[in-house]
Amino acid sequence: MRLDLRTVLRELWATGAGRAGLLLFGLLALAALWVVLTFPRDFGPRRWSNPALWGDYPKAAPPAWTNLLGPRRPEHRILETRAPAREDGKLKVYELAFDFQGRQPPTFLSFSLADVTYRSGPPTVEAVLIRPDGGEVPLFRTVISGPFPGEAPPYRRHQDEPLRVALDSDPNAVEATYGYLLEQEPGVDYDAVQRQLPLALFGRWVDGGLVPLEGRYRLEARVRVEDPGDRVGRVRFVAGGAVYGAMGTDAQGRDLAQGLLFGLPIALLIGLAVATLSTLLGTALGLVSGYAGGRTDLLIQRAADVVNNVPVLPLLIFMVFVLGARLWLILLVLVLFSWPGLTILVRSMVLSLRTSPEVEAARALGASRGRIIVHHVFPHIAPFIFATLIFSAPSAILAEAGLSFLGLGDPTLPTWGQILEQGFRTGAVYLGYWWWILPPGLLIVLTAIAFMLISLGLEPIVNPRLRRGQ
Incomplete structure (x- = not known):
């Protein structure tokens, strides 16, 4: 049965x-293509x-x-600005405003600035929270580090790593908030302010306790410079939330939606690469083994038996210990140990085709062994090979996820198996962090279902009787 790609897609x-x-x-x-084009x-x-x-x-x-x-x-708020709202001589004021509506204050507060450039004296930075009642609470004050010996202007600070301060745990912020209240x-209780600093900043003291104060808040970063050309590249204020994004975050605060998206092209790469390479290898060896026969057949079949009985997991653990956990290592192992089963099946099919009238006629006309294999044997088993390729792709994805779940995957890449492994290692199941466990598992299942449905759709092509019965 000879079928071209157009016929296969139509069927x-x-x-x-x-x-x-x-x-x-x-x-x-x-989705995978979008990730490849947009993610670094x-x-x-x-x-x-x-x-x-x-x-x-x-x-x-x-x-x-x-x-x-x-x-x-x-909800989580990240407020950021790169240009001062106003300038008064040597004073640059950066403003970040937001409305606070609700009964629950932010879970944490942080202030950061980055890309500071100055030419003479180091700038002085002060962060002040202006409340709806008109009060001002000075939360943080610092001086940017001065020039180092031998350093020439302009001086650049916090280019790669921003200056970040956790305001909710800063003693100066506690003292300033307590003094204002x-x-x-x-009669304000200092211990209550210290324990509930976010609520103290976004609230007031009423009847012996802290209650939220709704309204518009504004954080001002007041930067005093020595030279009007001095600047701050970015000012950020974070009011931490208890929920975040489309998929939540893990124990390190990483956006799981980004990790799951980045893992999609990796999963498809693993599935298609392993399935394609192992199918090509297994098919080629099966064709040669079945048609050549003799010692070649014996050698290939014994090699398939040996590889098929090698314990892959202990070998992979040893290779990871020696070479390190790398994605290419998992791909290599999966390819090298996935071909024997297909080789044995293809050999049995070639043995029956080797004596067919078509092959006998080609041999009588003087066709070479390679031409007979390519043009008169392979087309008859091509639908089966293509179906096997599609069917083996989800197995490769599940294998990588399983190996990563055992801690054998590349820790620098957020594959779905790696995200699952980190969730289980951190105790996400026992702590009830379902958003850390269910999405990667469902994505693995969804991808496997896509390949499985395509495999089911190929059944009428692999089995001609089903195709004729439609």
Whole structure:
């Protein structure tokens, strides 16, 4: 049975399972392409594995849409500006304003600035919170580090790592907040302010306790410079929430939606690369073994038996110990140990085709062995090979996820298996962090279902009797 690609796609689209599989795989492929085009190539080692970049995000926070299903929790706010709102001589004022509406204050507060450049004296930075009642609370004050010996102007500070201060645990912020509230209402409890600093900053002291104060708040970063050309590249204020994003965050504050998206092209790469390479290797060896016969057949079959009985997991553990946990190592092992089964099946099919009238006629006309294999044997088993390739792709994805779950995956890449492994290692199951466990597992299942549906749609092509019965 000879079928070209157009016929295969037409037959595949004619079945419900084939259509669903193609549509689902198309959506996954488009999402993977978008990730490849928009995410930086070094997202894994430079962003995902860099804890400093996730310091302004809530830890182990559920998705933001969970507020629609239960009690409303504070949302995460990241306010950022790169240009001063006003300048008065040597004073540059950066403003960040937001409305606070609700009964729950932010879970944490942080202030950071980055990309500071000055030419003579170091700037002085002061962060002041202006409340709806008109009060001002000075939260933080610092002087940027001065010139180093031998350093020439302009002096640049905090280019790679921003200056970040956790205001909710800063003693100066506690003292300033307590002093302000004490001026408003005598009898303010210092311990209560220290324990509930975010509520103290966004509230007032009433009847022996802290209550929220709704309204518009404004954080001012007042930068006093020696030279009008001095500047601050970025000022950021974070009011931490209890929910975040579409998929929540992990224990380090990393956005799980970004990790899951980045893991999609990796999963498809693993599935398609392993399935393609192992199928090509197994098919080639099976064709040669079945048609050549003799010692060649014996050698290939004994090699297949040996490889098929090698314990892969202990070998992979040893290779990871020697070479380190790398994604290419998992791909190599999966390819090298996935071909024997297909080789044995292809050999048995070639043995029956070797004596067919078509092959005998080609041999009588003087066709070479390679031409007979390529043009008269392979086309008859091509539908089966293509179906096997599609069917083996989800097995490769599940194998990588399983190996990563055992701690053998590349820790610098957020694959779905790696995210699951980190969740289980951190105790996400026992702590009830379902958003850390369910999404990667469902994505693995969804991708496997896409390949499975395509495989089911290929059944009429592999089995001609089913095709004729449609």
